[in-house]
Amino acid sequence: xxxxxxxxxxxxxxxxxxxxxxxxxxxxxxxxxxxxxxxxxxxxxxxxxxxxxxxxxxxxxxxxxxxxxxxxxxxxxxxxxxxxxxxxxxxxxxxxxxxxxxxxxxxxxxxxxxxxxxxxxxxxxxxxxxxxxxxxxxxxxxxxxxxxxxxxxxxxxxxxxxxxxxxxxxxxxxxxxxxxxxxxxxxxxxxxxxxxxxxxxxxxxxxxxxxxxxxxxxxxxxxxxxxxxxxxxxxxxxxxxxxxxxxxxxxxxxxxxxxxxxxxxxxxxxxxxxxxxxxxxxxxxxxxxxxxxxxxxxxxxxxxxxxxxxxxxxxxxxxxxxxxxxxxxxxxxxxxxxxxxxxxxxxxxxxxxxxxx
Numbered sequence: 278x279x280x281x282x283x284x285x286x287x288x289x290x291x292x293x294x295x296x297x298x299x300x301x302x303x304x305x306x307x308x309x310x311x312x313x314x315x316x317x318x319x320x321x322x323x324x325x326x327x328x329x330x331x332x333x334x335x336x337x338x339x340x341x342x343x344x345x346x347x348x349x350x351x352x353x354x355x356x357x358x359x360x361x362x363x364x365x366x367x368x369x370x371x372x373x374x375x376x377x378x379x380x381x382x383x384x385x386x387x388x389x390x391x392x393x394x395x396x397x398x399x400x401x402x403x404x405x406x407x408x409x410x411x412x413x414x415x416x417x418x419x420x421x422x423x424x425x426x427x428x429x430x431x432x433x434x435x436x437x438x439x440x441x442x443x444x445x446x447x448x449x450x451x452x453x454x455x456x457x458x459x460x461x462x463x464x465x466x467x468x469x470x471x472x473x474x475x476x477x478x479x480x481x482x483x484x485x486x487x488x489x490x491x492x493x494x495x496x497x498x499x500x501x502x503x504x505x506x507x508x509x510x511x512x513x514x515x516x517x518x519x520x521x522x523x524x525x526x527x528x529x530x531x532x533x534x535x536x537x538x539x540x541x542x543x544x545x546x547x548x549x550x551x552x553x554x555x556x557x558x559x560x561x562x563x564x565x566x567x568x569x570x571x572x573x574x575x576x577x578x579x580x581x582x583x584x585x586x587x588x589x590x591x592x593x594x595x596x597x598x599x600x601x602x603x604x605x606x607x608x609x610x611x612x613x614x615x616x617x618x619x620x621x622x623x624x625x626x627x628x629x630x631x632x633x634x
Contacts, residue, residue: 278614280588280606281597283358283575287348290358297607300357301349302508302597303447306424307365310344311336316370319595321385323367324395333343335423342424346431346444349566355441357507359575360428361487362421363372364449366409405516410450410487411428414460421448421557425464429471433478435489444482447508452490454464454499456515461503485571491512497559501566509556509582512576515543518552545577547584553591560591574595582609589613 280518281302282293285501286309290301310319321333349358355380372378373396382389401407414421425446432442446464451457460518462486472478487502489510493500497507516523521530523544533539539548547553563570573595580598585606588596598606 278585278593278610279595280603280610281573281575281595282347282357282600282603283597284600285308285392286345287352290349290352293603294352296600296603298600298603299511300359300595300597302355302357302359302573302595304349304358304360304365304578306342306361307363307369308343310370312634315341317381317384320371320381322420323371323399324387324392325383326391330418331626332336332419334378335419339423339427342427343431343434347434350431350435350444351438354441357443359445359447359485360424361447361449362411362424363413364410366399366401366404366407367413368396368401368404371396371399396577405513405522411448411460412450414448414463415456416461418460422463423461423466425467426471429482430475432480432482433475436453436478436480442480445506446482446484447487447506448484449487449510450489450513451486451500452492454496454503457486457500457503457549468545487575489517489557491518494555494559495562498564498566501563504563504570506571506573507559508573509559509574509593511547511552511556511574511578512544512587515548515552515553515578519543519548519557541583546581547578547587549587553587557591560593564592580606580625582606582612584610586613586616589617595599 279299281300281304282298282303284293284593285305318334318337320584322331325331328530346360351506361414372381376398378392380390381391383428408416427444428444432444434443448457448460448503464484485504485508487510488494488497488507508617526544530539531541543557572593574593575597579596580602585596586609589610596606596610
């Protein structure tokens with residue numbers, strides 16, 4: 278089982294490589310938008326009143342995102358780089374305080390009332406289950422199209438430098454095959470148009486999805502028809518599988534730990550009896566459709582030794598964690614492999630002994 282790292286910028290990727298990571302298992306593109314020179318352009322896109330206005334803002338973001346992806350692909354030199362398309366709800370990118378809204382309105386030269394109205398429209402009672410992930414890509418396809426174009430154009434440019442690339446485009450929060458069908462179709466069309474415009478530069482790219490909704494686990498055989506790989510997003514899968522809010526569960530989870538309901542924090546060490554069983558279902562069902570389907574895990578659990586051993590047992594191909602947890606993950610993955618081989622050897626010896634009898 279391989280060990281990848283989560284990295285959003287080339288500096289993180291460089292650290293990951295120095296610690297022994299064999300790829301990037303999660304690049305969160307939303308983190309790129311929060312930088313000061315980008316957030317205002319992204320807010321311009323959010324506040325646009327139509328698709329034409331959104332496209333104008335996205336055209337400004339395209340070269341910035343392309344440059345980001347070039348840096349990652351160049352640093353990783355031919356190993357997989359998994360780039361997750363925009364996941365968080367849009368309300369996270371806009372100011373909610375009156376003074377900040379006024380400053381934004383002035384910078385964009387639009388009425389303050391328009392900012393206030395749009396911020397109000399973006400409000401959700403339960404944003405974790407609201408308009409985010411692939412739902413954003415379906416509602417505003419131009420956003421995902423820009424990101425896919427940036428990824429593919431970056432791959433083209435790095436390939437022209439003589440560096441091998443292997444970008445993996447990951448669509449988040451898919452719960453139904455048709456969601457992946459819609460977003461994948463758009464992504465493929467965008468990618469092929471960019472490749473054709475560059476004269477047919479050749480490199481490999483794949484399109485897959487995060488498995489982070491319980492429904493996705495139990496219908497993984499269907500979703501696998503449209504996916505080149507699965508990556509388990511165990512942070513959200515734990516929230517939805519256990520019914521816990523990651524942001525609010527701290528106080529009662531500490532109590533649960535003290536009185537033995539949960540021996541370990543399920544957001545740090547995977548709940549193997551619950552969430553782990555959902556993962557097992559997804560592995561079995563996904564590979565019933567595609568026997569060689571690549572599967573991994575990203576998120577906080579990817580650096581936890583007990584979780585890594587479980588991932589090895591269920592047949593995942595890799596785990597992905599923060600760069601600084603990579604050395605621990607490498608040791609845990611090696612230990613899980615050795616333990617498994619030792620068990621297999623003991624079973625073979627027992628079978629040989631029984632055969633002699």
